[in-house]
Amino acid sequence: xxxxxxxxxxxxxxxxxxxxxxxxxxxxxxxxxxxxxxxxxxxxxxxxxxxxxxxxxxxxxxxxxxxxxxxxxxxxxxxxxxxxxxxxxxxxxxxxxxxxxxxxxxxxxxxxxxxxxxxxxxxxxxxxxxx
Amino acid sequence: xxxxxxxxxxxxxxxxxxxxxxxxxxxxxxxxxxxxxxxxxxxxxxxxxxxxxxxxxxxxxxxxxxxxxxxxxxxxxxxxxxxxxxxxxxxxxxxxxxxxxxxxxxxxxxxxxxxxxxxxxxxxxxxxxxxxxxxxxxxxxxxxxxxxxxxxxxxxxxxxxxxxxxxxxxxxxxxxxxxxxxxxxxxxxxxxxxxxxxxxxxxxxxxxxxxxxxxxxxxxxxxxxxxxxxx
Amino acid sequence: xxxxxxxxxxxxxxxxxxxxxxxxxxxxxxxxxxxxxxxxxxxxxxxxxxxxxxxxxxxxxxxxxxxxxxxxxxxxxxxxxxxxxxxxxxxxxxxxxxxxxxxxxxxxxxxxxxxxxxxxxxxxxxxxxxxxxxxxxxxxxxxxxxxxxxxxxxxxxxxxxxxxxxxxxxxxxxxxxxxxxxxxxxxxxxxxxxxxxxxxxxxxxxxxxxxxxxxxxxxxxxxxxxxxxxxxxxxxxxxxxxxxxxxxxxxxxxxxxxxxxxxxxxxxxxxxxxxxxxxxxxxxxxxxxxxxxxxx
Numbered sequence: 001x002x003x004x005x006x007x008x009x010x011x012x013x014x015x016x017x018x019x020x021x022x023x024x025x026x027x028x029x030x031x032x033x034x035x036x037x038x039x040x041x042x043x044x045x046x047x048x049x050x051x052x053x054x055x056x057x058x059x060x061x062x063x064x065x066x067x068x069x070x071x072x073x074x075x076x077x078x079x080x081x082x083x084x085x086x087x088x089x090x091x092x093x094x095x096x097x098x099x100x101x102x103x104x105x106x107x108x109x110x111x112x113x114x115x116x117x118x119x120x121x122x123x124x125x126x127x128x129x130x131x
Numbered sequence: 132x133x134x135x136x137x138x139x140x141x142x143x144x145x146x147x148x149x150x151x152x153x154x155x156x157x158x159x160x161x162x163x164x165x166x167x168x169x170x171x172x173x174x175x176x177x178x179x180x181x182x183x184x185x186x187x188x189x190x191x192x193x194x195x196x197x198x199x200x201x202x203x204x205x206x207x208x209x210x211x212x213x214x215x216x217x218x219x220x221x222x223x224x225x226x227x228x229x230x231x232x233x234x235x236x237x238x239x240x241x242x243x244x245x246x247x248x249x250x251x252x253x254x255x256x257x258x259x260x261x262x263x264x265x266x267x268x269x270x271x272x273x274x275x276x277x278x279x280x281x282x283x284x285x286x287x288x289x290x291x292x293x294x295x296x297x298x299x300x301x302x303x304x305x306x307x308x309x310x311x312x313x314x315x316x317x318x319x320x321x322x323x324x325x326x327x328x329x330x331x332x333x334x335x336x337x338x339x340x341x342x343x344x345x346x347x348x349x350x351x352x353x354x355x356x357x358x359x360x361x362x
Numbered sequence: 363x364x365x366x367x368x369x370x371x372x373x374x375x376x377x378x379x380x381x382x383x384x385x386x387x388x389x390x391x392x393x394x395x396x397x398x399x400x401x402x403x404x405x406x407x408x409x410x411x412x413x414x415x416x417x418x419x420x421x422x423x424x425x426x427x428x429x430x431x432x433x434x435x436x437x438x439x440x441x442x443x444x445x446x447x448x449x450x451x452x453x454x455x456x457x458x459x460x461x462x463x464x465x466x467x468x469x470x471x472x473x474x475x476x477x478x479x480x481x482x483x484x485x486x487x488x489x490x491x492x493x494x495x496x497x498x499x500x501x502x503x504x505x506x507x508x509x510x511x512x513x514x515x516x517x518x519x520x521x522x523x524x525x526x527x528x529x530x531x532x533x534x535x536x537x538x539x540x541x542x543x544x545x546x547x548x549x550x551x552x553x554x555x556x557x558x559x560x561x562x563x564x565x566x567x568x569x570x571x572x573x574x575x576x577x578x579x580x581x582x583x584x585x586x587x588x589x590x591x592x593x594x595x596x597x598x599x600x601x602x603x604x605x606x607x608x609x610x611x612x613x614x615x616x617x618x619x620x621x622x623x624x625x626x627x628x629x630x631x632x633x634x635x636x637x638x639x640x641x642x643x644x645x646x647x648x649x650x651x652x653x654x655x656x657x658x
Contacts, residue, residue, distance in 0.1 A: 007558040010586070010643020012579035039540035044535045049394045049562045050542035132468040139455050145454040211447030216504075218415045220468050221441040223433065255577075 002031065003046055013048055014055040021056065025076060026089040034079035036066065038053060041073075133222065133230035138202060145238045152189065154248040159183050160253045176259045182247055185269055186329045194215060194325075197239045197277040198301050199308045201284020204231060205357055207290035214362050228354040236278045236346075243273035269330060273341045275326035280305065282349035289353035352361060364391040366515045366546045367412060369423035369430075374407050374416065374570075379536065381407045389548050389563075391514075394541045396557035397550035399567035400407065400654055405550040408567065409519050413445060426514055441469060444508030448519040450501050454493035458486045458503060465507045477510035498529040505533070509540060516540060518549035522556055534560055558646040568654045579638060581649060588618045590631045591638035601627055608652050610612040619652055643658060 001049045003020045005013045024030040036042065039057065043050040057074050060066045103113050159166065159180065167179050174182060183189065205227065208214040217227065254261040260313030287301035312323040322341055325330030367389035374382040382404040391394045399405045401605050406630055406640055410416040414436035423430045428439035447469045458481065466472040481488065492500065497641040501521065508516060516537075530553075538560050541547045551557050557564060558578065566574035585607075592614045600610055605622035618627055624641060 007555075007578075008643065008645050010582055012582045014579065015583075042538060043542050044539045047534050047538055047559055049538060049560050051393060051521075051562050085374065132464050135463060136453065138458075139453070139460070211454070212447075212451030213453055215410075215415065215445070215447030215449055216452060219413050219440055219445045219447075220465075221437050222468065223437060359417075361409070 001034075002003065003042075005046065005048060005052075013052045014059070017046075017048075017052060017056040018060055020063060022087070023058060025079070030076050032076050034076045035072070036074040036076070038071075038073040133226060134234055137231045137234035141200065141234060141238060141241055144200070145242075146290075148200075149242055152193065152196075152242055153245050153249060155189055155192070156184060156249045159189070160250060160259075161257060163257055163259070176254070177261065177265075180250060180261065181330070184250070189246065190273075190325075190328055193242065193273065193277060194280050194305075194328075196242065198284040198305055199278040199298060200235050200238055201281050201286075201301060202288050202297055204228075204285075204288045204353075205239070205292075205362065206288060207294070207361075209362055210292055210294065218362055224358045225354050228289075228350070228357050232282070232350045232353070235281050235285060239281045240274040240276040243277045244270040250260070269341075271335065272328055272330060275339060275346075276324050279324050279342050279346045279349075282346045282353075283308070286349050286353045286356075289356040363472065365389060366391045367423070367425050367548060369408075369412075370421055370626070372408065372421035372423050374404075374410060374411060375419045380518050381485065381571050382411070382418075384518065385567075385570070385572055387423075387565060387572060388575070389546065389565075391546045392541075392544065393562040394547040394560050396556065396561035396617050397548060397567065398557060398564060398565045398650055400550065400552070403417065403567045403654070404570040405567050409445075409517060409550060412517070413440065414558075433625060434557055434583075437609060442513060443515040443517060444499070444511070444513040446508055446518045446521055447503045448523065450504050450505060452492045452500060452507075457489050457491050458495075459488040461492060461503060461507065462510075463489075466510070471511045473510055473512075475645070477506060480506040480510060497524045498526060500524060501529065501533070505536060506512065509536070513545055515546045515548065518547070520566065521549055522551065522553055530556065537585075554647045566650060566653050574649065575652045581646065582643060585621055585644040585649065586624045587618065587642045587644045587648060588620065588624060588627055588631070589640040589642070590616045590618070590636045592616070593637050596634040600630055603627055603630075621650070631657065 001024065003017055005020075007013065009016065021030065021036070027050065029059045030036075036057075037045065039050050043053045044054075057068055061068050061074075064077055065079070066076050068074050100113060102106045103116075108116075134212075163176065163179060166183070166329055167174065171179050175359075205214050205217065205224075208217055247266045250272045251263045251266045283304050284301040287304055290299045291297040291300045309323070309325060311317055312321050312325075322338055323332055324342070327334070327338065327342065332338070365388050367387060369387045372382060372387070373380065374386040385404075385408060387408065395406055397409075407416060407553075410502075411418050412423060412430055413431060414433065418431060425436075425439050426442055428435040430436055430439075453464075456464065462477050463479070466474065466477065484499070484506060486495075486499060486503055488504070495503065501505050501524075514609070518537075521537075525533065534556060537547050537549070549557075561578055563577045564581075565572060565576070571600055595611075595614050596616070598609050598611055598616065601616065601618050603620070603623045603626050606618055606620045606627070608619040610617045620627055628639055628641065
């Protein structure tokens with residue numbers, strides 16, 4: 001399993017990594033018991049600072065998504081209602097797909113659609129976090 | 132390992148110079164009949180050797196070579212781009228200076244003793260005799276004198292970093308010294324290293340000590356210059 | 363926070379020219395820190411002062427707790443750190459093997475096993491003279507000599523200069539791996555794309571002064587570039603809110619780069635009937651250019 005982070009997204013790399021791991025778990029690509037590489041190995045593989053990987057693993061461990069076993073790496077934990085969670089994600093994905101198709105039919109470009117989504121998300125984030 | 136590095140750096144020029152000196156010294160011995168007939172028909176064997184080697188050509192070559200042995204060092208390394216590596220080794224700059232100086236002095240000394248060994252050794256091949264004590268005495272004078280000239284080159288290389296500016300400065304320094312040492316008023320106070328090496332200057336223990344002291348001082352000066360330089 | 367490098371008002375003047383001016387640099391242990399700056403900003407000079415190659419005009423500093431201006435302490439410190447310089451030149455007349463043996467003799471914590479493993483990994487022929495190595499191979503040899511021990515700090519000056527993309531990728535991977543094993547990495551570069559991938563923190567040097575010192579997580583999380591379009595031009599000072607780094611006006615467009623209070627700025631813009639509001643992240647390149655490119 002490998003990941004790719006983008007330094008230009010305006011989101012810390014460790015958060016991106018966490019999202020990608022969570023997404024993989026939610027969609028069932030990563031299952032309980034699967035092993036993720038150790039911190040050093042993953043850092044070298046995706047060419048990021050080990051602190052990025054360490055932070056991501058540490059937060060996910062805190063969220064009980066995975067468990068760090070000293071020396072061997074990280075193991076995905078079974079989640080309560082995990083089946084329900086990945087179903088929810090798949091449903092959400094279907095709805096977004098439908099909406100995007102609709103917007104495309106109305107001749108919105110990919111770029112415009114992306115901006116519309118981002119504008120909504122940024123607003124919400126800002127209102128919530130009071131930065 | 133600093134000695135090893137200084138050796139590797141200088142080994143080519145040392146070997147070439149040593150081979151040249153040995154070859155020339157040998158030639159002067161082995162071809163003495165012909166050369167003597169042309170250049171010094173009335174000289175004895177010893178006198179002839181003194182004229183050609185200790186006073187003449189070979190001495191001049193030895194002086195130039197000893198001077199150029201002083202080239203190198205951190206200033207040159209900076210031009211090659213290795214000074215960063217050398218200076219970040221966990222050794223003091225004094226050790227770097229000392230190692231290069233020691234290897235240079237050792238090399239000039241070996242060169243100095245080449246004729247000292249070859250002359251008595253090869254002379255019987257042409258039915259002549261050259262006394263060992265005399266040869267070794269000259270070996271001593273040449274090794275101290277050669278080391279002195281070496282340290283002149285060494286100081287020049289600490290001051291100048293150019294591929295050409297360092298040797299030119301070294302030669303200029305040697306010239307300036309030679310001229311000053313020949314001035315009538317200075318003659319009595321200063322040892323002329325050229326006379327020293329020819330065996331016609333002061334040779335007592337005091338003279339030997341003075342040459343050694345001056346050479347040591349020149350190395351110390353180079354060490355100070357290197358120590359305080361920004362690289 | 364443990365600091366492996368700390369300087370206090372470190373200054374270097376070459377005659378009237380101030381190459382480094384009152385530098386207060388702090389580099390954290392266990393992190394990868396990038397050192398950015400234009401050519402001639404003073405990065406190399408700063409690094410040379412840390413390593414005892416150049417003597418500061420004034421100011422002080424410590425590396426691993428050792429005073430950089432004391433010759434003996436600096437030497438003691440150099441035993442525990444590794445440095446790969448800009449030049450990446452090694453002794454041309456030595457072979458790879460000779461360079462390894464030579465360097466090993468100075469460091470008590472040298473691991474011959476690690477050296478040979480790296481030599482095989484980097485595919486460096488032991489009997490080849492340094493002068494016959496390509497630049498990429500020379501860089502690898504320089505890295506080998508630095509990493510055959512476990513230095514507490516690795517300092518690199520423009521490590522990717524002159525390397526092809528594959529070698530650069532391998533270099534970055536090596537740095538990530540080394541950092542994961544506990545070596546703090548401090549490297550100067552003007553390749554922003556490399557720094558932004560593996561660095562945790564970035565220090566920007568401009569005209570000999572420290573112009574920025576921040577964590578990349580912070581940059582990505584908090585810094586925003588807000589592009590506002592107006593039909594009539596509002597006064598710039600409206601947007602002078604705490605946290606604003608820079609305000610640029612281009613006709614009826616105002617661009618604000620802010621470290622915080624993005625909301626506040628957007629509210630004020632809407633208060634002035636902004637025709638368009640675009641909030642975007644600030645990339646490291648944006649920040650760097652904004653920091654060092656001085657407004658005419």
